[in-house]
Amino acid sequence: MDNVTVATHPHTHETAVAAEHQHVALPQHRHHFETEEQQREAGTFGMWLFLLTEIMFFGGLFFAYLLYRNWYNPAFVVSSNQLSIPLGAANTAILIASGFFMALGVWAAEVRKKGLLLLFLVLTTVFGLAFLGIKAVEYHEKWEKHHIPGASFDVSQFINPQAYGLKEKPLAPDMAQKTQVFFFLYFAMTGMHAFHMIIGIVLLFWLMWRANRGEFSSGYVAPIENFGLYWHFVDIVWIFLFPLLYLINRHPV
Amino acid sequence: MSATHTILNLPDQRTATLPKRTYINNEDGLLSWLFTGDHKRIAMLYLISITFFFFIGGAFAGLIRLELLTPQPDLVAADTYNKFFSMHGIVMIFLFLVPSVPATLGNFLIPIMIGTKDLAFPKINLLSWYLYWIGGLFTLAALVLGGVDTGWTFTTPLSTHYLNTHVVTAATGVFIIGFSSIFTGLNFIVTIHRMRAPGMTWFRMPLFCWSNYAASILMVLGTPVLAITLVLVGLERLVGIGVFDPTKGGDPLLFQHLFWFYSHPAVYIMILPGMGVISEVISTFSRKRVFGYTAVAFSSVAIALFGFFVWAHHMFIMGVSNYSALVFSLLTMLVAVPSAIKIFNWAFTLQKGSITFETPMLYAFGFLGLFTIGGMTGVFLGALGMDIHLTETYFIVAHFHFVMVGGMLMAFLAGVHFWWPKMTGRMYPESLSKLAAVTTFIGFNLTFLPQFILGYLGMPRRYHAYPQEFQVLNVLSTAGATVLGVGYMLPLLYLAWSLKYGAIAGNNPWQATGLEWQIQSPPLTENFIEIPIVDHEAYDYEWLEHKTAQEVTTVG
Numbered sequence: 001m002d003n004v005t006v007a008t009h010p011h012t013h014e015t016a017v018a019a020e021h022q023h024v025a026l027p028q029h030r031h032h033f034e035t036e037e038q039q040r041e042a043g044t045f046g047m048w049l050f051l052l053t054e055i056m057f058f059g060g061l062f063f064a065y066l067l068y069r070n071w072y073n074p075a076f077v078v079s080s081n082q083l084s085i086p087l088g089a090a091n092t093a094i095l096i097a098s099g100f101f102m103a104l105g106v107w108a109a110e111v112r113k114k115g116l117l118l119l120f121l122v123l124t125t126v127f128g129l130a131f132l133g134i135k136a137v138e139y140h141e142k143w144e145k146h147h148i149p150g151a152s153f154d155v156s157q158f159i160n161p162q163a164y165g166l167k168e169k170p171l172a173p174d175m176a177q178k179t180q181v182f183f184f185l186y187f188a189m190t191g192m193h194a195f196h197m198i199i200g201i202v203l204l205f206w207l208m209w210r211a212n213r214g215e216f217s218s219g220y221v222a223p224i225e226n227f228g229l230y231w232h233f234v235d236i237v238w239i240f241l242f243p244l245l246y247l248i249n250r251h252p253v
Numbered sequence: 254m255s256a257t258h259t260i261l262n263l264p265d266q267r268t269a270t271l272p273k274r275t276y277i278n279n280e281d282g283l284l285s286w287l288f289t290g291d292h293k294r295i296a297m298l299y300l301i302s303i304t305f306f307f308f309i310g311g312a313f314a315g316l317i318r319l320e321l322l323t324p325q326p327d328l329v330a331a332d333t334y335n336k337f338f339s340m341h342g343i344v345m346i347f348l349f350l351v352p353s354v355p356a357t358l359g360n361f362l363i364p365i366m367i368g369t370k371d372l373a374f375p376k377i378n379l380l381s382w383y384l385y386w387i388g389g390l391f392t393l394a395a396l397v398l399g400g401v402d403t404g405w406t407f408t409t410p411l412s413t414h415y416l417n418t419h420v421v422t423a424a425t426g427v428f429i430i431g432f433s434s435i436f437t438g439l440n441f442i443v444t445i446h447r448m449r450a451p452g453m454t455w456f457r458m459p460l461f462c463w464s465n466y467a468a469s470i471l472m473v474l475g476t477p478v479l480a481i482t483l484v485l486v487g488l489e490r491l492v493g494i495g496v497f498d499p500t501k502g503g504d505p506l507l508f509q510h511l512f513w514f515y516s517h518p519a520v521y522i523m524i525l526p527g528m529g530v531i532s533e534v535i536s537t538f539s540r541k542r543v544f545g546y547t548a549v550a551f552s553s554v555a556i557a558l559f560g561f562f563v564w565a566h567h568m569f570i571m572g573v574s575n576y577s578a579l580v581f582s583l584l585t586m587l588v589a590v591p592s593a594i595k596i597f598n599w600a601f602t603l604q605k606g607s608i609t610f611e612t613p614m615l616y617a618f619g620f621l622g623l624f625t626i627g628g629m630t631g632v633f634l635g636a637l638g639m640d641i642h643l644t645e646t647y648f649i650v651a652h653f654h655f656v657m658v659g660g661m662l663m664a665f666l667a668g669v670h671f672w673w674p675k676m677t678g679r680m681y682p683e684s685l686s687k688l689a690a691v692t693t694f695i696g697f698n699l700t701f702l703p704q705f706i707l708g709y710l711g712m713p714r715r716y717h718a719y720p721q722e723f724q725v726l727n728v729l730s731t732a733g734a735t736v737l738g739v740g741y742m743l744p745l746l747y748l749a750w751s752l753k754y755g756a757i758a759g760n761n762p763w764q765a766t767g768l769e770w771q772i773q774s775p776p777l778t779e780n781f782i783e784i785p786i787v788d789h790e791a792y793d794y795e796w797l798e799h800k801t802a803q804e805v806t807t808v809g
Contacts, residue, residue, distance in 0.1 A: 070504065188496075
């Protein structure tokens, strides 16, 4: 019945309790953590590890991109030229702005300003939604040009660019087929990224609801911080996607 | 088996009782189990679940061996046979071996071993069990709807273009189970980094924690790659995206690279936690600190590290470049070094130890022999020339069954027997469990040793018929499988029996040193009334003797 501990040190129940009472316990403190500090560190560490798994998840797609870009460089270059740099650049700016407001949100939570926190979370969400809106416009354009991989995919633009008013060298039919690989990777990578953004925006609404109830205005900021890490990670994925898909080697000799 | 040759020390059964309050009776009702955050309860949920799937996977193994009893394809048609071995592989690997030790014993013991009240994220731990079941139900759905016949490897273009079975359903199942495994690994890493009790330094941790930590790294880094690969296979099947389809410019070999980037480390996810069990068991039953503790600890991490750089040895015959094959062959042999370090260190732990032969130790001895054979034949297969002769034959089948079944399953059973008194508070019948351990060992060897010979003679794997001259060895193998089946049924029966009728075990029946043995059996929900302060190394038997001498309380 007795629960024998291995304590041989002068560590008594009294000293442990006294140490705990030196600061006011937050209601969010979970019983199995010794201190709130430990709880916060564990949460942040867990989030970083989760982001590591996300890197590996996207890593598979980046690896496929690397391989096929090497194999079918002409097709990748021509297809890459089909993407709109202004839209992509605008989206990059919008996403960085969204990340900036997220960082301000973390700061607002840390200084316990409920109104500011809510404002920054709303701004983060608005810019996130703007990004998705522009992405939808881009996807729609691909739909109209028959650049979505699958049965309706059309390579005639790449075989006979002049007829479509494009200043590209025509591709041989077999290489032109490989543009489909580019567009698949484009949709898979940006789609997976957009999917992460949608999850993030759902979480943002949840955080706004909680922030509105004042949950993060009394020193408990871990959810805001950890969500911030996730949101910045999603930003960073785009920071890699934008140059890889839109920018590099657009006009080969 | 005289009483003097055992360290088993049970309290006086006439007066002994189970503790009044334990994690098992702390709350009542099914819902208190289904919504629990307690790592020990989740471990028990996992134990029941993986046992269920083990016997499903085992049933398919039985059907495979039954078909192979005769050279003629007389029991089932070829495609049904393909579904049998696919389901056997998928269930055994993703639903049994990967979660076996970490999700049950690891979940139960790691927080206690490092002296904390729970894992860092109890809700995520519970979520992981639910994901396991959702994935398991998808897998069962694939089975009930008509099966899947890709093999557990989902190899393209077979899985994407040539089959009309439930590949997407099964792949969805494996995808979801993958996240269950990621969450378990993530929880372990955070817990071990952030939640150790005062004084529990890295090098005072039991080796079981080290090996689960190494396996967790593999789970966290490897499994997402499998996830994205299965997403791509699903998209290829459903939409025809072409990323693995040569007619559209895709590369089936890319699938192989991505798949084995997870699935080779997955082999170490399966074996490393088992090695942790063996370290604990061997130390306890030879009453000695594990020889070369630091080397054994680091060899776990080394296996995890090297394990990421050997995946292409599954692809030697698939047209990878000769130079990369050479490098991967070399790296494959390198990964045998840390495994050998462990084997040698366990052997030296035994040397001059006071060895006793309780059931967990019998299983551990089985592990030592069988894993060594499995590992050595792995080196054969890592050698380029041998691999070309032996790959896709029964030699491969025998090799990985020696590692997975002879190694991991033996370790799992050693662990279940070793910690059973801690988990349930009761002992199992000793002589019956020894019989089971010996039966398993004999059955295992009878099943899989002939397969080495069959493979060397050139019998290919994954066929339901074979030439007449292979029959004798196949009959031996099937006979062995029957014995093995009995060996696995026995523990199920007597462990269930012991839940009600077993002798009361007391806190520390094996006189072991780990923190888990210093608390009551079964433990309290919060594990420790007061968080312990650790001032000694793991496996310090002098400390234990000193502590026991000072105790004035009677056991019970």
